[in-house]
Amino acid sequence: MTDACKACAFFEAAEAKPAKTGLCHFNPPLPADDKRALWPTVSAEDWCARFEAEAG
Template identity: 35%
Template sequence: MHCQTCAFYNESGSECRRYAPQPAENEKKASWPTVAATDWCGEYKEDPNKAKKTA
């Protein structure tokens, strides 16, 4: 149950796409939160295709 197998995880940018991008303080552009593949959270939703790759 880590980000790497979550449906909301975008591997190419190591981003969590569970919610819309949020603006950072003093930034003019919103961005997705950056996470590590081994991170986890309480809103995990398994992506069966990603889970097969790591098994």
């Protein structure tokens, strides 16, 4: 599927674990505890209705 997170403008492959995952930057990070917030981790092969193709 071409409209997968890995091809989305909001996806950051970064160093997220496990493999084949990345971070979604569509929304601000969500509070993980009282000291930090984290970007949601998504599968590179997954998708959502907010998909936006990367420019270029």
